[in-house]
Amino acid sequence: MKKISQKTIERGVFYIRTLEALLKDGQTLISSNQLANITGFSDAQIRKDISSFGKVGRPGIGYSTAELRNILQDFVLKNEVVHVALFGVGSLGAAILKYPGFHKDGIKLVAAFDKMKNKVGATINGVKVYDPKRAVDVIKKTHADIGVIAVPKEHSQEVADIIVLSGLRGIVNFSPISIAVPKNVMVKNIDLRVEFFSLFCNMQYNCGI
Amino acid sequence: MKKISQKTIERGVFYIRTLEALLKDGQTLISSNQLANITGFSDAQIRKDISSFGKVGRPGIGYSTAELRNILQDFVLKNEVVHVALFGVGSLGAAILKYPGFHKDGIKLVAAFDKMKNKVGATINGVKVYDPKRAVDVIKKTHADIGVIAVPKEHSQEVADIIVLSGLRGIVNFSPISIAVPKNVMVKNIDLRVEFFSLFCNMQYNCGI
DNA sequence: CTGTGTGAAGGCCTTCACAGCC
DNA sequence: GGCTGTGAAGGCCTTCACACAG
Numbered sequence: 001m002k003k004i005s006q007k008t009i010e011r012g013v014f015y016i017r018t019l020e021a022l023l024k025d026g027q028t029l030i031s032s033n034q035l036a037n038i039t040g041f042s043d044a045q046i047r048k049d050i051s052s053f054g055k056v057g058r059p060g061i062g063y064s065t066a067e068l069r070n071i072l073q074d075f076v077l078k079n080e081v082v083h084v085a086l087f088g089v090g091s092l093g094a095a096i097l098k099y100p101g102f103h104k105d106g107i108k109l110v111a112a113f114d115k116m117k118n119k120v121g122a123t124i125n126g127v128k129v130y131d132p133k134r135a136v137d138v139i140k141k142t143h144a145d146i147g148v149i150a151v152p153k154e155h156s157q158e159v160a161d162i163i164v165l166s167g168l169r170g171i172v173n174f175s176p177i178s179i180a181v182p183k184n185v186m187v188k189n190i191d192l193r194v195e196f197f198s199l200f201c202n203m204q205y206n207c208g209i
Numbered sequence: 210m211k212k213i214s215q216k217t218i219e220r221g222v223f224y225i226r227t228l229e230a231l232l233k234d235g236q237t238l239i240s241s242n243q244l245a246n247i248t249g250f251s252d253a254q255i256r257k258d259i260s261s262f263g264k265v266g267r268p269g270i271g272y273s274t275a276e277l278r279n280i281l282q283d284f285v286l287k288n289e290v291v292h293v294a295l296f297g298v299g300s301l302g303a304a305i306l307k308y309p310g311f312h313k314d315g316i317k318l319v320a321a322f323d324k325m326k327n328k329v330g331a332t333i334n335g336v337k338v339y340d341p342k343r344a345v346d347v348i349k350k351t352h353a354d355i356g357v358i359a360v361p362k363e364h365s366q367e368v369a370d371i372i373v374l375s376g377l378r379g380i381v382n383f384s385p386i387s388i389a390v391p392k393n394v395m396v397k398n399i400d401l402r403v404e405f406f407s408l409f410c411n412m413q414y415n416c417g418i
Numbered sequence: 419c420t421g422t423g424t425g426a427a428g429g430c431c432t433t434c435a436c437a438g439c440c
Numbered sequence: 441g442g443c444t445g446t447g448a449a450g451g452c453c454t455t456c457a458c459a460c461a462g
Contacts, residue, residue, distance in 0.1 A: 269440030
């Protein structure tokens with residue numbers, strides 16, 4: 001089987017999200033050019049990406065929106081559901097719990113954890129909040145795939161350790177400090193400060209030229 | 210002046226955040242190797258990045274933590290403060306408003322907007338909530354640099370239009386659909402679904418090999 | 419003429435490897 | 441010994457440009 005690059009996969013997820021919006025609008029056909037205008041990627045890029053999944057489009061016509069969506073889903077998501085365990089039910093954690101469109105789109109929050117006694121036992125948006133001490137157990141029982149760190153930065157490393165100990169191999173880290181994990185654990189950092197700053201810097205550079 | 214790539218800038222912001230944590234721990238010296246272990250980038254990468262800002266380190270010794278931090282801040286952030294206008298004070302918007310460490314670290318939330326009458330006029334974490342109709346005015350008065358979209362996806366395009374109309378040239382879009390903007394406006398999409406999925410896919414690929 | 423699929427070309431970015439300095 | 445700074449090499453990714461299909 002052909003090797004598919006991580007960049008292609010990331011864009012693939014983005015295409016899926018776009019195609020789904022188009023399907024809702026009743027658009028049955030889409031060209032690489034139109035997709036390019038919507039997503040901001042180049043049309044050649046998009047055709048190349050799609051070509052790694054086989055010959056899907058019809059020359060002179062374009063791609064069937066539904067067919068393309070299905071094929072991307074087969075290859076990129078493999079029609080699996082990602083099970084997510086959330087650590088920290090503060091304002092950010094609560095926002096994630098309330099994030100719309102998870103359940104229907106292949107993402108399932110299976111458990112939340114918080115140290116605060118008054119939060120343990122609660123059910124938010126259908127997700128139960130547990131004591132972090134029970135994490136290893138609960139994570140195994142709920143078949144979580146990835147852990148999300150949304151705790152104050154003072155505790156992010158200890159949460160990372162718990163996640164690793166529970167056997168998870170993927171972490172999304174919202175806390176603004178780096179965490180140390182074994183090499184076989186993938187970490188995706190989302191730091192709002194970094195996002196804001198890098199956008200701002202890029203703005204300055206692109207205007208200057 | 211030398212051209213500095215966007216990738217270098219993004220990593221630069223990440224280095225700054227790491228150096229600041231080290232400074233807090235009282236570490237005055239740091240080598241590219243240590244930084245590599247913390248951040249996950251390669252040591253060569255880090256040296257190359259830093260070299261675009263001049264000769265900062267001392268062979269055999271390493272970098273002065275404080276000096277490196279200052280130089281990165283000068284070049285990457287230019288010691289400026291990024292002024293952010295937030296659209297949507299739902300659970301995600303509230304989480305952003307409460308995100309710790311903004312004010313002291315070069316990011317300043319200058320205004321929030323929400324359609325809900327019962328939110329307009331409130332002050333959350335020192336940030337006033339305005340009616341979106343006043344956006345153009347308020348954004349000019351508060352000298353906002355970038356806009357953040359944290360509204361339900363049904364309204365994200367109309368908010369994007371308002372932001373563009375207000376003269377902003379940078380948008381961070383948290384809503385899970387693409388927005389259409391003029392070419393000179395930079396958009397950074399943060400879609401939790403995309404993040405979760407792409408992490409999950411990458412996990413599978415890296416395990417398989 | 420419209421639009422896909424794809425080798426070739428080009429560009430960007432990372433890694434290598436080592437000279438030079440402490 | 442340890443570490444930085446940097447040309448060279450290598451690899452990855454995007455864009456180009458065109459053959460081919462509708």
